[in-house]
Amino acid sequence: MKMPLWLKRQGWLLDLAILILAVLAALAVGAVLLLMAGTNPLVAYKPLFLGAFSSRYGLTETLVKAVPLMLVGLGIVIAYRGGVLNIGGEGQIILGAVACAWVALTFSQLPGFLLAPLVLLAGIAAGAAWGLVPGVLKATVGANEVLITIMMNNIAFLLLTYLIRGPMIDPQEIAYGTGYPQSALIPASTWMLRLIPQSRLHLGLIIAVVCAALVYVFMWQTTLGYRIRVVGVNPRAARYAGIRVAQNMIVAMALSGGLAGLAGAIEVTGVHHRLLDGISAGYGFTGIVVALFARLHPAGVVPAAFFFAALLVGADMMQRTVGIPSSLVVAIEGLVVIFVVSSEIFALRKER
Secondary structure, eight states: OOOOHHHHHOHHHHHHHHHHHHHHHHHHHHHHHHHHTTOOHHHHHHHHHHTTTSSHHHHHHHHHHHHHHHHHHHHHHHHHHTTOOOOOHHHHHHHHHHHHHHHHHHTTTSOHHHHHHHHHHHHHHHHHHHHHHHHHHHHHHOOOHHHHHHHHHHHHHHHHHHHHHTTTSOHHHHHHTOOOSBOOOOOGGGSOOBSSTTSOOBTHHHHHHHHHHHHHHHHHHSHHHHHHHHHHHOHHHHHHTTOOHHHHHHHHHHHHHHHHHHHHHHIIIIIISSOBTTSSTTHHHHHHHHHHHTTTOHHHHHHHHHHHHHHHHHHHHHHHHHOOOHHHHHHHHHHHHHHHHHHHHHHHHTTO
8 A cells, every 4th residue: 555645755754654653563463461460451561651740750860761772762763873783781881881980989089070070071082982882893894783782781780790899899888898889979979960850850851952963963964974874774875975884883882882881870870879779671672662763864853762761660659559560561562562563564665
């Protein structure tokens, strides 16, 4: 069946319609699962839809969760546009958080106006370095970046586990004999400003939105961004035009990792104020879906991050208020992911 011509001409409208249909289809299948589990879908979905918007707490928590999703999603966009698949956002977030906490605790004597930006730069540098490894291997020897980034995620997990149970564990945990795996609190001078009192919403939201604007300008208004996009579209044509393919792939991966590292640093300075187990909370993987949902465009990443953050908050409330098992909540979230990604097939039809 051919699509109406007027709908084809309104590309953004068609993309939006496809995304909405994908989400509705996922919720419909999820409703069947809820019925099979003996739960009324209307009762279960109420907190899912209203959880993020029915209270000040839900709204601010949604914005807090949107920050790392936005930054990771932006990084995925840059890498994908450069012809590299970055599945390593999770590891890059962890490395950014580790570097941020280490610098904050090691140089705690520095004045706040120096230490605060320094810890963020450390997070960016660590994430970029972690993303640089698969980028270099991909560009120089043609290694599979997907496998490398997945393996590096596992290395990052193990490194974090070792550090917060060993060299970076809070001395008070050892003194009290509890041994809880977390670092000491970082200096208060590095904590991000709260945008709304008595909430966890912090300055990182503004930083993430500014990053989205900067990524758009970089990718569509600069020569380097143009070269990265050309490499992603057709490496052979880029090479024929004199563009250094390997160099631009490496730059794309470093930038992608740097944004994920910044997300990790912001999680430390804006939310937890220390390094702890599960600091990423799966943002590295959900960020991939955010980028796909946004059709790999920086402007779309902002609302996509907000949508998935609302979904996360709503799912938490659905689990607490209706008592749905966490595995079923994860299944519903997975259905949304599957249908959204599958909707790409329909989106491609408009180009035929």
